[in-house]
Structure formats: structure tokens, C-alpha cells
Amino acid sequence: MTYPIQFVSLGPGDPELITLKGLKALRDADCIFCPETLNRNGEVRSRAADILSGVGIIDESVIRRFRLGMSKQRAEAFTAYERVYEQALSLHLEGHKVCIVAEGDAGFYSSIHYVYDKLKAQGIPVLHIPGIPAFIAAGACAGLHVASGEQQLTVLPGTTTAEELGRLLGQENAVVIMKLSQCTDEVHRFIRLHPEHTYHYFENVGTPDEVYLNDSNQIASIRFPYFSLLIIGKSTISHA
Numbered sequence: 001m002t003y004p005i006q007f008v009s010l011g012p013g014d015p016e017l018i019t020l021k022g023l024k025a026l027r028d029a030d031c032i033f034c035p036e037t038l039n040r041n042g043e044v045r046s047r048a049a050d051i052l053s054g055v056g057i058i059d060e061s062v063i064r065r066f067r068l069g070m071s072k073q074r075a076e077a078f079t080a081y082e083r084v085y086e087q088a089l090s091l092h093l094e095g096h097k098v099c100i101v102a103e104g105d106a107g108f109y110s111s112i113h114y115v116y117d118k119l120k121a122q123g124i125p126v127l128h129i130p131g132i133p134a135f136i137a138a139g140a141c142a143g144l145h146v147a148s149g150e151q152q153l154t155v156l157p158g159t160t161t162a163e164e165l166g167r168l169l170g171q172e173n174a175v176v177i178m179k180l181s182q183c184t185d186e187v188h189r190f191i192r193l194h195p196e197h198t199y200h201y202f203e204n205v206g207t208p209d210e211v212y213l214n215d216s217n218q219i220a221s222i223r224f225p226y227f228s229l230l231i232i233g234k235s236t237i238s239h240a
Helices: 020-028 047-054 075-093 113-121 134-142 162-171 180-193
Strands: 005-009 031-038 063-068 098-102 126-129 153-156 174-177 198-203 211-213 228-233
Touching: 005 020, 005 113, 020 098, 020 126, 031 047, 031 075, 047 063, 047 098, 063 075, 075 098, 075 113, 113 126, 134 198, 134 211, 134 228, 153 162, 162 174, 162 180, 162 228, 174 180, 180 228
Parallel strands: 005 098, 005 126, 031 063, 031 098, 153 174
Antiparallel strands: 174 228, 198 211, 198 228
16 A cells, blocks of 8 residues: 655644644654754754654654754755655655654745655655644734734745835734744844834744743844744734
């Protein structure tokens, strides 16, 4: 029997936010490809592995870790993804049940799509199991109505500028900025220029290191780490 290669979304950090469908796929898998990174202190970290451990998946004979660089230069990451593609394809052709995990949702600002797209182009059956994006979990954490009524919501990567934010927020809309560490200076500048907006800042959502701030002066003074995001709006973004 041929099984599809399943791309399982883990959610932002809390193991209890994995869907039942995702959990079932992980428990049935013969092999789970799991990303890890090397931080600036030389420590190997894997939030994905922490989530797997949190749902009782700890068998290292099943989990295959692959190293991803944190640099904006993506050549090293694509080399790692190419190895994942080759190994996952080989295991699939041998009849194994293969899962590849991603934090958040595997189809939402996730570079693992490189492997998904390449497998699909080769006619290999693939399945995307959705998960909860970090900004949805963040809104729940703070008790926010991220978007209400007919309000429009724009989700941006960390390539935004203060000018773009001003344009998008000019009509009572709301904006989410992902990959916030890539645009720290522009966000700080926008906050100082526009104190009339509401700012909800989050780090490490769904983990023991979770941080939530809504003081704009404080947000405008800190350097944003990799796992951070910001929800900006006017008074229409309110607490539930």
C-alpha cells in the first residue's frame, strides 16, 4: 500500500494545539522529519521536537532531525530541504509512513513548502494537515478579537516598512506582522509616529517563555527575537 507523505502542522508551541488528525498521523508514522536549529550560543534547539515530546512522541528511531540555518541567506536551508526530500522520497517508495513536521501551519509562511512542492511535482502523493498559526494563538492568549465585523485583516512578513503600515492601517483595519525580528527598526519608527494605534506584542506563543506586551513605549524599546509577532489595530481590536 502507498501512503501519502504527510506534512503535519504542529501549531505555535503548545502541544495541546495539535489537531487530532495531526496527532494520529504522527502516532502512526514510521519516520518523522523534524527541524532543529543552532542558536547564537551554539546550542541545538528544536521547538518542533519539544512539541512532539509534549504529545509523547520521543522515539529517536522514528524522529529524524535536520538542521536549518537561521541566516537570511537561504542556500544552507535549501540544501537541508533537498536532503529531506531525497530521504523522504526513498522511504515513501519503500512503503513507509512518512511525516514532515512544521511549526505553526505548514502552508502559512513555512519554507517547508519547498519539499512539498517538489514531491508534488514528481507525482508523489502528499497531504497537508493544517494547524493553528501563531497569530491566532496569540490573539486567544490575550483575549483579543483580532478582526471584527467587516474589518479587514492583513498579514505581513517582516519585510514591511513604516510607510506600508501607515497605508494599511488608514481605514480602521488590522495588521499582523510575522517574522518581526526582520523589521525591528521600521516597527519602532511606526510606533513612535502613530501612538493612536493599539499594539499587541507576543514572543514564544504557546511555550513556557511566552511574553505578551501591550505598552507601546515598551514595545518600541526592545529588540524582537525570531519567535515574535505584532498585532496592530485601532480600538476595534478589543479584548473578548
